[in-house]
Amino acid sequence: MSDTTRQKAEAALVELETVTAVELAEPVDADAIVPLEKADAPLSAEITRRIAELDMSDTNSIVSFGSGAQAELQEISQAMLQDVRNKDVGPAGDSLRNIVTTIRGFSVSELDVRRERSFWEKLLGRAAPFAKFTARYEEVQGQIDKITDNLLNHEHKLLKDIKSLDLLYDKTLNFYDELALYIAAGEAKIADLDATDIPTAEAAVQEADENAQVMKAQELRDLRAARDDLERRVHDLKLTRQVTMQSLPSIRLVQENDKSLVTKINSTLVNTVPLWETQLAQAVTIQRSAEAAAAVRDANDLTNELLTSNAKNLRDTNKMVREEMERGVFDIEAVKQANADLIATINESLQIADEGKARRAAAEEEMKKMEAELRDTLAAAKARQTGLGDTTAGAVPKA
Known part of the structure; x- marks a missing residue:
């Protein structure tokens, strides 16, 4: 691995430590919704401001009550989806597995230069064992360099995701707290309707003359229907708040997975890849030593073979010559x-x-x-x- 790649990996490690050091705020208790009558002055002002958003004569006002709190959270989520829509954590894990697969494909049996090529290897014109070994080493080195760059790219993307998840966590937590204010405002408005507005409307129906009584009764009915709609909306906000609280640990879990994967990638780049490259370099050196030793051994074997062969040939030739010398012109x-x-x-x-x-x-x-x-x-x-x-x-x- 080059010095530039190593420096990038070390810089990414420093960035990872910085991101990991960020402490996220804890959400308050799900049941800790402060009613208007028990809220302090600043909180009471916030609840009152949200009550003012309600118009009981406008159905859309009731249905959309509390929706504005999610607008900023939705913007952040959409921005993250724009960046990671085509991203999958899988390729980073695939890159790690590709390195292991590449190294495991480096067969030790191919180091034997004395191994005869099989019939199929000769038929297909495959290279001799050492030539194939050398080509395999060059291929592995190129793959490692390529995968290293690929891992660095995934590492940068994961670090970016971790930062985005931090922002998403903060906005989700704000949305969680904002829902509590809207729930408190809705419940206060329902209590006010039950205690003041609806009884007043009922009295107005009783006091109205016969011609206006029908209109007053319809207004009372509409007010009660709006009150029920608001109650259902507050219930939906409570469910949304509960789901939002459950999404907070999910965001943290995704962050922890990304942090673990970035740490693993960084460890692979800084420690594992150089170790593999060292082992590969040693394998080539060992192979070259074995090849030189084999050449020396073959030379020695040839010398011994020549000595033995010449001595045997001399003995056989001398025996044949002496026998012919001792024979007569004609055998009896x-x-x-x-x-x-x-x-x-x-x-x-x-x-x-x-x-x-x-x-x-x-x-x-x-x-x-x-x-x-x-x-x-x-x-x-x-x-x-x-x-x-x-x-x-x-x-x-x-x-």
């Missing part, structure tokens, strides 16, 4: 075998000659026999032609 076994083969050849030739002579003699006898048969056959054919053979061959039919 070869002479004996040749003599035996020669004798066998002569005997075989004599045997074949005798067999040939016997076959020729038999063939001569056979030829003499065939010659005699042929001569007898020719003689018989001549006798039939001269008629001398009719008595001897009378059984032969004429042609």
Whole structure:
């Protein structure tokens, strides 16, 4: 991590300590609504000013009673939503997980330069183990630098959110106190209506003549309806105040989560990332040492292999030369075998000659026999032609 990034992280830590040191005011008891008759002079003046906002003849005045107190709070909330509408705390946590995933992807098995590439690695043209290791280290370093900048951006956004939540907490607390004043004003107005205005209207109905009595009765009814509307509005304000009181600890909880996440990000930037970078640098140095040691070992192994191989070759060659030197021009076994083969050849030739002579003699006898048969056959054919053979061959039919 660069010195600039480290300085930014340290500055963010100082800002975090400043933000954390801010103490937020505690809300008063939810039931601590001071009625008008028990309020001191300043508080009584505030309640009276809010009572003056009521116009019992105007329904909108009753329905919107106390709404103005929320206007400033709503403005702050909308301003925060404009800034954080597209923001999610998730990416900051994702950045932390990305660092862990990136480091865990740094496989120790790839440090072995003697490891043979698999069939698939060769087929896909993947780099050799050390080349792949070096490329992986460069990729990790680039990712760490990028994620570091990303974490710094998230840290600044979270610090801004913490400050905004402080302001939102103060305005929510003011709104909570303001609701108490409106509730007290509403209850005082209801009490005044019940004690003064409604009885006066009832008396006016009784005192009016017959023609005006209907109008006076309608005015009394409208006044009672407005009184009931005001009572319901005060009840809604009490519910709103209760919900507002519950939102205060929620704001604090979100702040604490943001502060914890900023602290974790800052610790990662200041402590963890440099430690990982140191470990990666050591891994590269160790790998280079292992590679140099492997080269020296291979050289020594080659020397020993040459010595052993040459000695063995010398022994085998010397044995072969000496054996050839001690041999005669002809081996006795070869002479004996040749003599035996020669004798066998002569005997075989004599045997074949005798067999040939016997076959020729038999063939001569056979030829003499065939010659005699042929001569007898020719003689018989001549006798039939001269008629001398009719008595001897009378059984032969004429042609």
